Amino acid sequence: MAGNSFGKIFKLTTFGESHGPAIGGIIDGCPAGLKLNLDAIQEELNRRKPGQSSIVTQRKEPDTVEFYSGIFEGQTTGTPIGFVIHNANQKSKDYSHIKDAYRPSHADYTYDEKYGVRDYRGGGRSSARETASRVVAGAIAKQMLENIKITAYVDSVGKISLEKPHYEVDFSLIETNPVRCPDKAKAEEMEAYIKQIRSEGDTVGGTVRCVISNVPKGLGEPVFDKLHAELGKAMLSINAVKGFEYGSGFEGTQMKGSEHNDLFNEDGSTKSNLSGGIQGGISNGMDIYFNVAFKPVATIMQNQETIDKEGKLVEMQGKGRHDPCVVPRAVPIVEAMAALTIADFLLQNKSSKL
Amino acid sequence: MAGNSFGKIFKLTTFGESHGPAIGGIIDGCPAGLKLNLDAIQEELNRRKPGQSSIVTQRKEPDTVEFYSGIFEGQTTGTPIGFVIHNANQKSKDYSHIKDAYRPSHADYTYDEKYGVRDYRGGGRSSARETASRVVAGAIAKQMLENIKITAYVDSVGKISLEKPHYEVDFSLIETNPVRCPDKAKAEEMEAYIKQIRSEGDTVGGTVRCVISNVPKGLGEPVFDKLHAELGKAMLSINAVKGFEYGSGFEGTQMKGSEHNDLFNEDGSTKSNLSGGIQGGISNGMDIYFNVAFKPVATIMQNQETIDKEGKLVEMQGKGRHDPCVVPRAVPIVEAMAALTIADFLLQNKSSKL
Amino acid sequence: MAGNSFGKIFKLTTFGESHGPAIGGIIDGCPAGLKLNLDAIQEELNRRKPGQSSIVTQRKEPDTVEFYSGIFEGQTTGTPIGFVIHNANQKSKDYSHIKDAYRPSHADYTYDEKYGVRDYRGGGRSSARETASRVVAGAIAKQMLENIKITAYVDSVGKISLEKPHYEVDFSLIETNPVRCPDKAKAEEMEAYIKQIRSEGDTVGGTVRCVISNVPKGLGEPVFDKLHAELGKAMLSINAVKGFEYGSGFEGTQMKGSEHNDLFNEDGSTKSNLSGGIQGGISNGMDIYFNVAFKPVATIMQNQETIDKEGKLVEMQGKGRHDPCVVPRAVPIVEAMAALTIADFLLQNKSSKL
Amino acid sequence: MAGNSFGKIFKLTTFGESHGPAIGGIIDGCPAGLKLNLDAIQEELNRRKPGQSSIVTQRKEPDTVEFYSGIFEGQTTGTPIGFVIHNANQKSKDYSHIKDAYRPSHADYTYDEKYGVRDYRGGGRSSARETASRVVAGAIAKQMLENIKITAYVDSVGKISLEKPHYEVDFSLIETNPVRCPDKAKAEEMEAYIKQIRSEGDTVGGTVRCVISNVPKGLGEPVFDKLHAELGKAMLSINAVKGFEYGSGFEGTQMKGSEHNDLFNEDGSTKSNLSGGIQGGISNGMDIYFNVAFKPVATIMQNQETIDKEGKLVEMQGKGRHDPCVVPRAVPIVEAMAALTIADFLLQNKSSKL
DSSP states (O other), X not given: OOSOEEOSSSEEEEXXXXXXXXXXXXXXXXXXXXXXXXXXXXXXXHHHOTTSSTXXXXXXXXXXXXXXXXXXXXXXXXXXXXXXXXXXXXOGGGGGGGSSBOOTTSSHHHHHHHHSOOOOGGGGGGSGGGHHHHHHHHHHHHHHHTTOEEEEEEEEETTEEOOSOGXXXXXXXXXXXXXXXXXXXXXXXXXXXXXXXXXXXXXXXXXXXXXXXXXOTXXXXXXXXXXXXXXXXXXXXXXXXXXXXXXXXXXXXXXBHHHHOOOBOTTSOBSSOTTTTEXXXXXXXXXXXXXEEEOOOSOOSSEEEEEBTTSOEEEEEOOSOOOSBOHHHHHHHHHHHHHHXXXXXXXXXXXXXX | XXXXXXXXXXXXXXEOOTTXXXXXXXXXXXXXXXXXXXXXXXXXXXXXXXXXXXXXXXOOOOOOEEEOSSEETTEEOSSOEEEXXXXXXXXXXXXXXXXXXXXXXSSHHHHHHHHSOOOOGGGGGGSGGGXXXXXXXXXXXXXXXXXXXXXXXXXXXXXXXXXXXXXXXXXXXXXXXXXXXXXXXXXXXXXXXXHHHHXXXXXXXXXXXXXXXXXXXXXXXXXXXXXXXXXXXXXXTSTTEEEEEETTTTGGGGXXXXXXXXXXXXXXXXXXXXXXXXXXXXXXXXXXXXXXXXXXXXXXXSEEEEXXXXXXXXXXXXXXXXXXXXHHHHHHHHHHHHHHHHHHHHHHGGGSBO | OOSOEEOXXXXXXXXXXXXXXXXXXXXXXXXXTOBOOHHHHHHHHHHHOTXXXXXXXXXXXXXXXXXXXXXXXTEEOSSOEEEEEEOOOXXXXXXXXXSSBOOTTSSHHHHHHHHSOOOOGGGGGGSGGGHHHHHHHHHHHHXXXXXXXXXXXXXXXXXXXXXSOGGGOXXXXXXXXXXXXXXXXXXXXXXXXXXXXXXXXXXXXXXXXXXXXXXXXXXXXXXXXXXHHHHHHHHHTSTTEEEEEETTTTGGGGSBHHHHOXXXXXXXXXXXXXXXXXXXXXXXXXXXXXEEEEOOOSOOSSEEEEEBTTSXXXXXXXXXXXXXXXXXXXXXXXXXXXXXXXXXXXXXXXXXXX | OOSOEEOSSSEEEEEOOTTSSEEEEEEEOOOBTOBOOHHHHHHHHHHHOTTSSTTSOOOOOOXXXXXXXXXXXXXXXXXXXXXXXXXXXXXXGGGGGGSSBOOTTSSHHHXXXXXXXXXXXXXXXXXXXXXXXXXXXXXXXXHHHTTOEEEEEEEEETTEEOOSOGGGOOGGGGGGSTTOOSOHHHHHHHHHHHHHHHHTTOOBOEEEEEEEESOOTTOSOSGGGOHHHHXXXXXXXXXTEXXXXXXXXXXXXXXXXXXXXXXXXXXXXXXXXXXXXEEXXXXXXXXXXXXXXXXXXXXXXXXXXXXXXXXXXXXXXXXXXXXXXXXXXXXXXXXXXXXXXXHHHHXXXXXXXX
């Protein structure tokens, strides 16, 4: 109920506040017999880590994951995988200014309204730090998915857009630049823009595109738990996300049916793929692709007027070390949530027929 | 697991194929003591009904809902509300041509891949007929919500767009035209376009905007079950939906934080509302608003090449009576899914504090 | 939440009051491709039906099940199976005396306390009539289980007990007498006792034993969802049940470990089976067996003092047509709940290993 | 699915093997604003701890719980409570003999059959060590329950039984002896018997009775999630439990309805309480009481014949430090599971009426 679990069979539950002793989670339902590459899990965490490049937050967190259970002699045992990431760098003093005041467009005000109490240090539970636990679980899901390939990249930063369909993109370029945009020129333009924005004490939004290839046919459950509905929920649950579209998306609404329909080849594949690999909520074996919209980070290094708990107007300026643009670090998070969604549907699908 | 339920406390489970004897559902978790206006439920169904205007499908279905349980002497008893809508107009012969062939961009192929069997008559379970059951449940949820007002309307058809923010719209105009667009001139333009498209044997997409007012603060569960994540899933679960965005949405990704942040008034309301009434996944009391993208209907009255079960290419032409544009009839469905989502979060929120 | 669903993958949700227009349910998650014998389902219902013999209630209900969805050309399609049993014989006048008074040891008082409202006709939702829907779903589960054999029988009525372990019982005798006790002499003794009790206007309790054979090894989920814990919950959810024990049960508490341990044969079977076919919550392939305790029916044909809604003492005498002893009709219900539990674990177990 | 969670709103998920680095869990859904007494939580753990008296296992585990999240300035925040108990005393060498052989009446064989792999050290996940996490969560639930009092005690050890109804018992005597039996003479008899059994290298079973007082009326959900059905499942999920009965239980099956019915007093309380405080699955405000049957511990210090992974017969003798009788340490576990069940139903009940 309380919203800290994701998945039905392959199920992740996370805990932890940004400035408590630790964050972590339990993965329940990972099948037994999966040989785990623990280094690969840590590498995914490193892709999300603060301080990894000049255009992300300069906070330093080692973000080392420790596993407490569910893995024995290098493989999963079918029992719950408990894991913990200790919070090393809890500069709580950075946040004393928000103890009694609400940061605009943050969750401070709504948490107080909902719970009557809030761990104000660094956003507490509403901090994107929680997503580190998702990346751990997503990395395990990825290993379970084997040949299913999940790739995300930055498609736009502010108004600078890649302007290329995903099938014309060279995925090998994604990790060659700090923006994670698979185009050298665009990446440089985006990077320069992010640095400029940061120098203004401001922030900017962007979009991430994700492509999932080699998906078996038949994944997804009809009606309410359509594959794209769960993918959408997964993405919208990531901090700062404002929108989700798959296949032809919002642009597709302007098309005619005769243009939009994906005609079949004789092998069941389709000539076009405006459906985005999903028909009637179920995968058809074509590439699944979707876009995720991230708003500009709410913490800016400029003076803003806001209110305190008593409703009095006060001045506030962002402190701490924050990202000027969230999309480069969001890439592994999008991949993790996609992996968790697909892994769960793979297991669910085992019961679809006798 | 099998995807036919929605909600955690206020929970709807639906059953039924488009051409079986009946569709229906069970609403479990509706609190006791709710006085129901049964006529108002039927009126919502009538808003979704085929044959209601010249621009929607001319199928005739009385779509009369019968309640079997959970209501006694005009009010809910806290026990499950079972209801049934008998299928009156099952022109099964219209669908014999799709018994062995897969309609492009429909769910025929994926259902066969998933289940190894499929009720081919009229799309079976994948037909949008299932949404009638959602409208029944949504109408009950609406009555539970009392002062919370949920209003949807058509914001665009093809490239014709309302081009007005929702707070400049006169909601009283929505039901004055068959398109359900709250602007006389735009509605006429859209209607004419839909008729032209239909005369070409083609279809077109569009978008629906939904606004939820008077929402209590504190609804939504953090992390995975954010209010907008569940709303997104609810909308993406509707047939033909390709995208969801709330608040500033995809456009917001191009803004700076200094432009995007919603500054507080002293009463806790905000001067702007780019957050769309939700911060950190929890309602802040401002209007919630979002857009839902619908693709063009896949069934067109033109010849298309497709394949049969053996993978042989065959010619196919749409038969039966179908909507040239789905958005006018989608309006009550969007409202229903929004009502179900909000009702469920209202009940969930009862446990947020002691 | 509201308690009207059973199962996680193979999931039954029921609706309906004893004197409303109909009861029924939705089975969601039954795999596609199961060829159904509809007559066999109706036969299970007939085993539970009122009026089937001289020692059960003489109410007449045809109890004919109608299927509305999920079955096409004789087999399941993987979509939800909606079904309805119309209530034919709603002698509501029989129950007018309980509109304002609470029957002792019934659910009248607690429903009013919980919901503030209650459908007083015949117990409404708390009536055992609801179990007809369970029998329908259980009959489908049985067909899915194929070689797994589920057999229940009456083990005791009042103080008259079969006094034989299940492996010395001839199951073919169960349906040869109205008590469903697989021993001619004991069955006659029980039948005579039930008739005597009825002539006194009284009722009596009893126990049902259930045996499940040919269970695959590995069913059940460790820790909270142990196989016997879910079986126990399933049985305790049946009206009038007061206790559950499996394997050595309560008697086993008096044994020493050296007597109680089940030593292995070389093929993994065990020499004794005090474990009742379940170790650590997981089936080991031996027979699962358990006892279910049913209290005497609360409705007696004698004067009782009770209270009305205002808390005033009033006289009340049972009316209507009720069972003097519930266990003969409980046999198919116990089997149905066992079948639902095993079917669900079979599907759950598909994800236990890669 | 995988069975490591308990509860629907107040939800505990546990992880951890007996000889891994740590066990622990996440409590999701504990309402915000609960002031926690952390010492009281540790005291409950101490009641369950090994080595606490001469008649329990002499293993030494500090069993100190650390909280990682969800608690801020002494009170719950509504976010998940993550906690960990490090395993201090992992004498893995004690268990090397069971690496390749299956202990009779343990879960070794069934885990291998289910998962194809097993952490053989000390029973791994199937060890009762897991219940320490339940005691932590139960202690928090107890604090949420305030005036609702949950008391368990040992009612029998082998054939030595207390032979007193719970309402004649002086609860203040429970913790005055190591058996936790609230009767000096019986407790001494039981203690002597347990010591004798241990000297024989053997073990013995017993029963625990639990009483819940001051329960609000209206708890429990009808049909499948009856209050006693969930209590039964909760108890049956505890290691070594073979049976559950509430109210009149198995003995009640031998009574007549005229003897068994609980007649009302004018205030809605009942003159007798054979219903055990629950009618139709819903609490009526009277004391809830039930019995839980524990089998003798399977690990005995005698030679037993068993099989290894290849199915070859081998000799085995129990090693390590084990309980000769589990019921004294089971008392706080029974209370914890009862507290979790009641807390969850309290929160569920918030949605029963408008």
